[in-house]
Amino acid sequence: MSAxxxxxxSLFAPLLAVVVAVAISSAVMAVxxxxxxxxxxxxxxxxxxxxxxxxxxxxxxxxxxxxxxxGLAVAVAFRMNLxxxxxxxxxxxxxxxxxxxxxxxxxxxxxxxxxxxAVGMLVGAFWAGIVAVLKVTRGVSEVISSIMLNFVALxxxxxFLTGPFLGTKAGTQIVSTKVIPESGWVPSLNGLLxxxxxxxxxxxxxxxLVIAVVVGVVVGVLLNRTRFGFDLRASGLSPSAASAxxxxxxxxxxxxxxxxxxxAGLIGLPDLLGSTHAYTTNFTAGLGFLGIAVSLLxxxxxxxxxxxxxxxxxxxRALVPLQIADFPASVVTIIQGTIVLAVVVAxxxxxxxxxxxxxxxxxxxxxxxxxxxxGPVLAPPSGTAGSTDVRxxxxx
Amino acid sequence: xxxxVTTRDTASAGRPGGLLGGxxxxxxxxMIAGAMVLLSVVRVISGExxxxxxxxxxxxxxxAVPIGMAALGGLFxxxxxxxxxxxxxxxILGTWGAGFAGYQWGWGAALLGGLLFGALGGLLHAxxxxxxxxxxxxxxxxxxxxxxxxxxxxxxxxxxxxxxxxGVTQSPALTSKPPTVSLPVLSSGPDLxxxxxxxxxxxxxxxxxxxxxxxxxxxxLTLVAVLLIPASYLLLWRTAFGLRLRSCGENxxxxxxxxxxxxxxxxxxxLISGALAGMxxxxxxxxxxxxxxxQTGGRGFIGLAALIFGNWRPGGLxxxxxxxxxSDALQLRxxxxxVALLLLLAILLAGVAVWQAVRRRLVQAVIAGVVAVxxxxxxxxxxxxxxxxxxxxxxxxxxxxxxxATQRLRPPRADxxxxxxxxx
Numbered sequence: 001m002s003a004x005x006x007x008x009x010s011l012f013a014p015l016l017a018v019v020v021a022v023a024i025s026s027a028v029m030a031v032x033x034x035x036x037x038x039x040x041x042x043x044x045x046x047x048x049x050x051x052x053x054x055x056x057x058x059x060x061x062x063x064x065x066x067x068x069x070x071g072l073a074v075a076v077a078f079r080m081n082l083x084x085x086x087x088x089x090x091x092x093x094x095x096x097x098x099x100x101x102x103x104x105x106x107x108x109x110x111x112x113x114x115x116x117x118a119v120g121m122l123v124g125a126f127w128a129g130i131v132a133v134l135k136v137t138r139g140v141s142e143v144i145s146s147i148m149l150n151f152v153a154l155x156x157x158x159x160f161l162t163g164p165f166l167g168t169k170a171g172t173q174i175v176s177t178k179v180i181p182e183s184g185w186v187p188s189l190n191g192l193l194x195x196x197x198x199x200x201x202x203x204x205x206x207x208x209l210v211i212a213v214v215v216g217v218v219v220g221v222l223l224n225r226t227r228f229g230f231d232l233r234a235s236g237l238s239p240s241a242a243s244a245x246x247x248x249x250x251x252x253x254x255x256x257x258x259x260x261x262x263x264a265g266l267i268g269l270p271d272l273l274g275s276t277h278a279y280t281t282n283f284t285a286g287l288g289f290l291g292i293a294v295s296l297l298x299x300x301x302x303x304x305x306x307x308x309x310x311x312x313x314x315x316x317r318a319l320v321p322l323q324i325a326d327f328p329a330s331v332v333t334i335i336q337g338t339i340v341l342a343v344v345v346a347x348x349x350x351x352x353x354x355x356x357x358x359x360x361x362x363x364x365x366x367x368x369x370x371x372x373x374x375g376p377v378l379a380p381p382s383g384t385a386g387s388t389d390v391r392x393x394x395x396x
Numbered sequence: 397x398x399x400x401v402t403t404r405d406t407a408s409a410g411r412p413g414g415l416l417g418g419x420x421x422x423x424x425x426x427m428i429a430g431a432m433v434l435l436s437v438v439r440v441i442s443g444e445x446x447x448x449x450x451x452x453x454x455x456x457x458x459x460a461v462p463i464g465m466a467a468l469g470g471l472f473x474x475x476x477x478x479x480x481x482x483x484x485x486x487x488i489l490g491t492w493g494a495g496f497a498g499y500q501w502g503w504g505a506a507l508l509g510g511l512l513f514g515a516l517g518g519l520l521h522a523x524x525x526x527x528x529x530x531x532x533x534x535x536x537x538x539x540x541x542x543x544x545x546x547x548x549x550x551x552x553x554x555x556x557x558x559x560x561x562x563g564v565t566q567s568p569a570l571t572s573k574p575p576t577v578s579l580p581v582l583s584s585g586p587d588l589x590x591x592x593x594x595x596x597x598x599x600x601x602x603x604x605x606x607x608x609x610x611x612x613x614x615x616x617l618t619l620v621a622v623l624l625i626p627a628s629y630l631l632l633w634r635t636a637f638g639l640r641l642r643s644c645g646e647n648x649x650x651x652x653x654x655x656x657x658x659x660x661x662x663x664x665x666x667l668i669s670g671a672l673a674g675m676x677x678x679x680x681x682x683x684x685x686x687x688x689x690x691q692t693g694g695r696g697f698i699g700l701a702a703l704i705f706g707n708w709r710p711g712g713l714x715x716x717x718x719x720x721x722x723s724d725a726l727q728l729r730x731x732x733x734x735v736a737l738l739l740l741l742a743i744l745l746a747g748v749a750v751w752q753a754v755r756r757r758l759v760q761a762v763i764a765g766v767v768a769v770x771x772x773x774x775x776x777x778x779x780x781x782x783x784x785x786x787x788x789x790x791x792x793x794x795x796x797x798x799x800x801a802t803q804r805l806r807p808p809r810a811d812x813x814x815x816x817x818x819x820x
Contacts, residue, residue: 032553083533138799143481143533144704145798147697151791159784292537328552333545340538341520344530352529 013350014297014304017343018311024342025335034327042325043318054193055201056317062205064306064313065212065270066284070291071298071305072219073124073264078300079223080236080256086131086146087264088288089153094124095268096157096177099279100165102272103178112184117211117269124265125258127153132257136250142257150288157279167278176280186211186273206274215263220302232256264288293340299347312336424711434743436602442736442775448602450593452725452733453609458683459728460721461621462487462692465676466699467706467713468628469514469669474708475632476665477645478525479812481536484696485543486517486670490677492547495567495687499560502572507617507678514674515667517543522666526659529814548689567687574682576613615682621675629710641665645808648815658815673699694791701794707805719797720790727789734786735778741796742771748800 026036046056070087077084084090098120107115130149134140167178188204223229235242235252243249267287272279294312298304315332322329439447446452466483473480480486490510497509517539524535548564555562562568589608593601632638641661643651648658673696680691698720705719706712726733745768752761 032550034553083537085537134795134799140795140798141704144697144701145795147694148701148791148795148798151694152788152795155784155786155788157784158787159782162784163782289537289541293541296534296538328549328556330545330548330552334542334549337538337542337545340541341524341535344534344538345524345528348528348530 013346014299014308014343017297017346018339020346021335021338021342024338025331028334029331034331038325039322039327039331042321042327043315045321050199051201054199055203058193058201058203058205059317060310060313061209062203062270062274062313063316064309065206065209066267066287067290067294067309067312068212068216068306069263069267069270070287071294071309072216072291072302073260073267074288074291074295075298075300075302075305076219076223076232076263077256077260078236078295080232080252081239082236082253082256082260083143084128084131084146084257084260084264085143085292086128086149086153086288087260087267087291088286089146089150090124090127090261090264091267091288092157092283092285093127093153094120094265095272095283096160096165096279097123098265098269099177099180099272100160102180102184103167103278106181107183109183112181113186113273116180116184116273117266120265120269121262122265125262128257128261128264129254132254135257136253161279161281165279174280174282176278179278180273184273185277186270188274204274206270208270208274211266212270215266216302216306219263228255264291267291290336293336296340297343311339432602432606433599434740436599438736438740438743439602440598442739444730444733444736445596446730446733447726447736448605450590450605450608450612452722452729453606454612454614455725455729456718456722457610457614457618458679458721459724460717461618462676462679462695463699463702463720463724464625464714464717465621465679466673466696467702467717468624468710469518469672469676470700470703471628471632471708471710471713472641472665472672473518473521473669474703474811475642475645475808476662477648477808477810477813477815478521478662478666478669479532479536480521480666480669480673481533481697481700482517482521482539482543483536483669483673483699484692484694485536485540486514486521486673487677487680487692487696487699488540488543488547489517489670490514490674491681491687491691492550492567492677493674494678494681495570496550496554498570498681498687499562499568500571503570503574503682506570506681507675510674510678510681511671512674514677515671517674518667518670521670522663525814526662526666529816531814532812551689565689569686570681573685574615574617576615617679617682621679624672625710625714632710642808644815645810648810652817658817662815698790698794701798704805704807705794705797705801708807716797720794723793724790727786731780731783731786734781734789735775737789737793738771738775738778742768742775744768745771 022040029036029039046053070091073087073090074084098116101119102112102116105115106112127149128146131142131146134145135142161175161177165177166175168174168176186207189207189209190200190205193205194200221229223232231242231247231252234245235247235249239249242252268279268283271284276283290312294305294308297308297311298306315335319329319332322331435448439445466487469486470480470483490513493513494506494510498506520542521535521539524530524538525532551562551567552564555567556564558568560568589604589611592604593608595601630638632642640651640656641664643654643656644658644661644665652658676695676699677692680695681687684691699717702716702720703713705716706714723737726737745764749761749765749768752758752764
């Protein structure tokens with residue numbers, strides 16, 4: 001019962017938010033004389049044959065992998081109250097650098113992939129590191145600097161693509177970097193689908209799925225089971241209390257942004273190593289901004305982010321079928337935007353409800369969100385003392 | 397209470413700076429004069445006459461106005477204690493509203509449409525942040541995502557099969573443009589300023605170029621926009637309404653206890669904020685004569701940076717908007733002149749290096765000196781920068797200026813804090 005109480009608000013709020021968002025977007029569609037029922041019908045229609053259905057699943061999973069990584073990158077910073085809005089620039093720059101590095105060398109298969117991944121992570125971390133250094137040395141808000149660096153990164157990427165890293169002949173429609181040799185590709189997981197008894201689809205399921213899951217687990221452990229993760233979360237809940245207990249606030253900002261940027265450097269790699277094998281002018285864009293939405297929807301926890309990424313990927317899959325059925329495909333963006341807004345409102349409402357309950361003394365104090373509220377300070381159970389201690393520090 | 401707030405504000409703003417003493421007005425004039433001399437020097441050395449030409453200055457004004465309007469929108473919201481990252485989204489809504497109303501009913505309707513759509517974005521932000529107490533940055537980011545999607549969605553619905561033209565990413569062209577005025581004799585007819593400008597004399601021609609740029613064929617609405625800056629100052633710092641609004645951004649609990657309707661004022665402030673950001677979008681539509689997707693190009697964010705650079709004050713944000721408008725104009729009109737900016741950077745950083753060395757901060761001095769030398773080498777070796785690099789000039793300038801300027805700033809005290817009545 002107590003487990004249900006604890007999970008209740010955290011599951012209930014996003015579900016309610018999705019329902020509200022679907023209702024609002026249906027209303028918007030209805031007002032603009034688009035039949036919402038037909039739109040949702042197209043969205044859930046995965047096709048007739050088993051092969052089509054598995055293809056749809058593969059498309060969703062392939063889209064969910066980069067979304068998951070993007071959400072994770074944003075969430076790591078979010079947990080410490082840092083807004084890394086620069087994920088977009090970080091992953092675009094990292095991907096083109098990784099593509100160029102991968103095409104420039106030839107190594108045995110596993111090493112080649114390792115090198116590409118390392119280049120991506122380093123470039124992403126470097127680009128996020130600029131934001132961190134500006135914040136701790138010059139006091140520049142990370143929101144502004146990371147947005148500005150997005151534009152710089154996109155400009156640099158387009159410069160590199162048309163200049164030093166140009167791999168296609170002049171006059172071709174789509175400009176691209178040189179193609180990475182096959183030793184640098186990540187093999188697909190279609191064999192696994194066969195082993196599960198599913199039809200073998202024409203699409204390749206990205207092997208990067210495995211890496212993404214590993215990254216998700218590592219981040220989860222790092223945040224919840226290590227000293228670093230504790231310091232990070234404590235700094236996010238109350239910087240003053242954290243630094244009073246000996247956490248180096250500046251160091252934490254830099255470490256967290258480097259970690260966030262490093263994960264951001266991975267976002268473009270599933271597509272790069274799984275299907276395109278080169279960075280092109282029409283390489284997947286916008287994942288950084290969607291990552292913010294995914295992270296908020298997933299409440300900044302790896303498990304939640306995975307679910308949110310799957311939901312967004314499911315919505316994104318509908319883009320092409322909607323266009324074929326002659327519906328405005330941007331309803332997908334509207335639904336996504338409404339979900340985000342609804343989820344943050346729902347989180348806030350759920351938190352307030354939980355706090356009221358805590359104030360009446362009917363629920364555990366740990367449900368209370370760490371916002372330094374003035375609820376009665378209850379003696380914290382020793383195991384989960386972190387957030388409550390920090391709040392007492394603020395009030396003291 | 398009123399005296400307490402105003403004295404502290406004037407005291408902090410009028411505190412003599414380390415470098416330039418004297419009253420605020422004198423300091424301002426000194427800075428403007430210094431900037432003019434510096435620009436002239438750079439122009440003469442680099443031979444890039446575009447740097448202070450009246451056409452660049454006119455473009456700079458044109459581009460500074462949208463940034464300035466966004467920044468002014470941010471000023472209202474943040475002075476009332478609501479951080480508004482959603483300015484970009486409200487600006488996007490403004491451009492769409494202006495395009496939609498403008499192609500049907502002309503420029504006056506475009507202005508109204510932009511204001512209205514921007515205010516709708518503001519309303520959404522106010523509901524989320526004030527009523528529901530959502531984190532301000534989170535709500536702003538969500539609005540930015542939503543606004544882009546909504547603009548696309550509406551365009552797909554209304555423009556895709558429109559007989560007046562337009563398409564999925566753009567509206568039909570506006571049916572009319574706002575009228576323009578010029579300063580008689582000096583900038584039109586005999587055009588004395590234009591004459592002086594073409595002589596390319598040191599300093600004199602530069603001043604003439606700047607003056608002609610801001611007085612030749614100026615849109616009537618641009619004038620209105622420029623006048624909104626002092627008007628906002630008067631409204632926020634010289635009226636009871638302004639004092640109450642600012643008290644919500646400094647100490648909402650105290651304001652509440654004195655009977656100030658905090659929630660209502662925050663709503664009003666964020667609505668004004670959205671309308672002003674939308675108006676910024678309207679100007680972008682006027683420049684192009686059409687609504688296009690991604691027309692804002694991050695100018696809402698640059699407006700926010702201008703606000704921070706300007707220390708949350710109307711005069712300061714206008715200076716920031718002018719600076720970013722200028723670098724935007726250079727980027728759009730003259731790729732060669734952007735290289736000349738490197739020389740400007742080198743001179744400025746050399747100055748910083750000397751200044752830090754005098755104050756015995758050797759590490760900072762060395763860093764500034766090294767970057768100055770790199771910029772100088774860049775200026776001497778690069779002829780024309782590739783378009784990819786030039787495209788982010790205004791953003792890089794924003795970043796550089798912010799990192800040089802942010803440490804002495806004072807945001808409103810309760811800026812970005814969620815205020816719940818009775819919980820503080």
